[in-house]
Amino acid sequence: MDIxxxxxxxxxxxxxxxxxxxxxxxxxxxxxxxxxEETSCSEKEELIDIxxxxxxxCSKVPYYDLHIIYSASYRVPVLFxxxxxxxxxxxxxxxxxxxLPAHSAKxxxxxxxxxxxxxxxxxxxxxxxxLHPCGTSEWMKLLFHVDVSVAKNGxxxxxxxxxWLSVVGQVVGLRIPLEMLNQP
Amino acid sequence: xxxxxxxxxxxxxxxxxxxxxxxxxxLPPPLPALILAPRIGYLPLLVxxxxxxxxxTLPPGIDTVWFxxxxxxxxxxxxxGILFDLLCAEPERPWNLTVHFRGYPGNILIPCEGEDxxxxxxxxxxxxxxxxxxxxxxxxxxxxxxxxVELWRxxxxxxxxxxxxxxxxxxxxxxxxxxxxxDLYSSSLNSRQSIGDTDSTxxxxxxxxFTLLDAVKSLLPEYFPYKSLNNEESSREEDKDEEKVPSExxxxxxxxxxxxxxxxxxxxxxxxxxxxxxIPFSWVVNNLVNPEHFLHLCxxxxxxxxxxxxxx
Numbered sequence: 210m211d212i213x214x215x216x217x218x219x220x221x222x223x224x225x226x227x228x229x230x231x232x233x234x235x236x237x238x239x240x241x242x243x244x245x246e247e248t249s250c251s252e253k254e255e256l257i258d259i260x261x262x263x264x265x266x267c268s269k270v271p272y273y274d275l276h277i278i279y280s281a282s283y284r285v286p287v288l289f290x291x292x293x294x295x296x297x298x299x300x301x302x303x304x305x306x307x308x309l310p311a312h313s314a315k316x317x318x319x320x321x322x323x324x325x326x327x328x329x330x331x332x333x334x335x336x337x338x339x340l341h342p343c344g345t346s347e348w349m350k351l352l353f354h355v356d357v358s359v360a361k362n363g364x365x366x367x368x369x370x371x372x373w374l375s376v377v378g379q380v381v382g383l384r385i386p387l388e389m390l391n392q393p
Numbered sequence: 394x395x396x397x398x399x400x401x402x403x404x405x406x407x408x409x410x411x412x413x414x415x416x417x418x419x420l421p422p423p424l425p426a427l428i429l430a431p432r433i434g435y436l437p438l439l440v441x442x443x444x445x446x447x448x449x450t451l452p453p454g455i456d457t458v459w460f461x462x463x464x465x466x467x468x469x470x471x472x473x474g475i476l477f478d479l480l481c482a483e484p485e486r487p488w489n490l491t492v493h494f495r496g497y498p499g500n501i502l503i504p505c506e507g508e509d510x511x512x513x514x515x516x517x518x519x520x521x522x523x524x525x526x527x528x529x530x531x532x533x534x535x536x537x538x539x540x541x542v543e544l545w546r547x548x549x550x551x552x553x554x555x556x557x558x559x560x561x562x563x564x565x566x567x568x569x570x571x572x573x574x575x576d577l578y579s580s581s582l583n584s585r586q587s588i589g590d591t592d593s594t595x596x597x598x599x600x601x602x603f604t605l606l607d608a609v610k611s612l613l614p615e616y617f618p619y620k621s622l623n624n625e626e627s628s629r630e631e632d633k634d635e636e637k638v639p640s641e642x643x644x645x646x647x648x649x650x651x652x653x654x655x656x657x658x659x660x661x662x663x664x665x666x667x668x669x670x671x672i673p674f675s676w677v678v679n680n681l682v683n684p685e686h687f688l689h690l691c692x693x694x695x696x697x698x699x700x701x702x703x704x705x
Contacts, residue, residue, distance in 0.1 A: 282521050299500075326517070327503050329468070336503040343520055343530045 218284035218346045219369055270295050271308055277370070278331060285345040286370060288377045289330055289337045302327070302338065325380075340377055349373060395554075397680045401664050402554045404432040406477050407487040408439075410460075412447045416494055419450040427487065432474025432664060433684055435511045436460050436467060436490075438549055443492060457497035458505070460490050466498050469505045470514040472683055478662045478691040512545050515685050522686035523566060532564045548684045557684060566686050568679050605677050606670035609661055613692065616658050655697035662691040 276289040292300035292308070300308070302325070330337040352372055411425045426446040430439055440458050460467045462480055467490070477488055497504070505511070520530040536544070540560050547556035610617045660667050663681045682688045 282525050329503060335500065341517075343524060 218349075219279070219286065271300055271304075276330070276337075277374075280342050283342040283345065285342050285349070286373055287342045287345075288340040288380070289328075290339075291337045305338070340380060345373070348376065352376070399554050401666075401681055402433060402557075404474060404665060405429045406432060406473055406665075409487040409489050410439075410443055411489065411491050412450065413461075413491050413493045415496075416447075416452055417450055418452050423447055423450050425489075426492075430473045432472065432477075434473055434549060435469060435471075435515075436473055436476075437469050437505050437507060437511050440507070444494075447492070447494070451494050454495055456494045459493050459497055459502060461493070462488075462490055466502050468502065469511065470503075472689070474664060475683075475689045475691065478665055478689075482693055484665075508549075515545070515548065516541070518685035518687060519564075523564060526566055526686075532566075536560075536564070561684075561686075568675075602673045603675070604671050605661065605668055605674050608674045608677075609658065609670070609690065609692070612690070613658065616656055616694065656694045659693045659695040662693070663689065 271292050271294055273290055273292045277286050278289055279285075280287045292305050294300070324341050325338050326341050327336055328339045329335065349369070349372070406429070408428050408430050409425045410428065412423055414422070417423065423446065426443050428439055428442055430436070437458065444456070444458075459469070462476075465480070467476055477484070481488060516533065520533045523530050523533045540563065543556055544560040547553040547560065661670065663677060666681070668677060668681075678688055
């Protein structure tokens, strides 16, 4: 596939390889990922990856649930998340905004490409927060254009999700360990 | 063609709205409010008309309005007509709803802050439609402020179709022409590409027209277990000369999620009409589409009878 004509989306029919690695305590963030798993996208596609982010250095500890769900309309993955305290009390949007890492998250939130809306989770049918997908294909295209070697050899689907997550994850303070990107 | 569309646009549902008993603080309790709700409108937009009816009896506090039908909290971002078609298999006239001004079920319903929330949800749906049709949301995002206001006004003012068409035509979301081969965008069951009717170079193929039944079958194949012999098997168009025209968007609301072993489609309701399934799908789309450019199909299923084993 010619990278220059790629529209930045992930069409169904491709295969996605999720390479998981249990990440040990780095900077107090723990990401538990699924183990090596092959998921093929079929027509009624949805890809759900559940990761829980726990920040251990606050007195009232907020828990975040993150789901990655494929959007058939926008043909990109979409990040859904919700936050709640250990007693179950949900965090409103204002509380979440205060909780996020100030620097990069604020920039992303202010950018025209990423903004947060509250919507019904497509499968759980409850209100969750969602990172609006309409800009995703644009910045995914940019992301892959920058790397000249990628432009020559074509994009590999395996990297799509990781690259995508490396950008959106910052909005919720999720850091992807470099080791994950070096997996063969 | 405008005639049919105008007729649909101006459709309304008579509602009888009861205040929830927990919020009645006066005797005798207030009578229910009677109001005609536009099909293409949304329930929260009716609140300014309903509230005066009940305001003298409400308990003190801040209003957080929500509606329920027989105890089911209603999703406010779904157009009224669709809620009615979905939830009332046997149409109830007037439709009896309960309104609440307190105790918003925030764990079930996403928050609604009045008209702004509804408008935002509407624009978002329109963006999604634009994205599916054009591959980007630019036409919607680049709408001028006056255009946006006029578009929204045309929707909520009980259907000012002329104004709507004037503004929405700038969005280049197109109309659908007749499809003479089943050209389905196989990567997504929810979108479809069709040949534009502006094309005069004989792109019309011989064969059967793409009907509403064809569309329902392609969206819900599990309820049509026996493959038919006709145009469903047609090959996908790969002809590069073909103009790729906007696809229309379908949103199907299925009333139940039972396994499809013996379930069959009992009826298909669109804008309160049960169209004959043989009619051209292009007509359905061009006339029955909602203002946010989605076509909502309400499908009622007939379920198999469950045999209850008897004790021996």
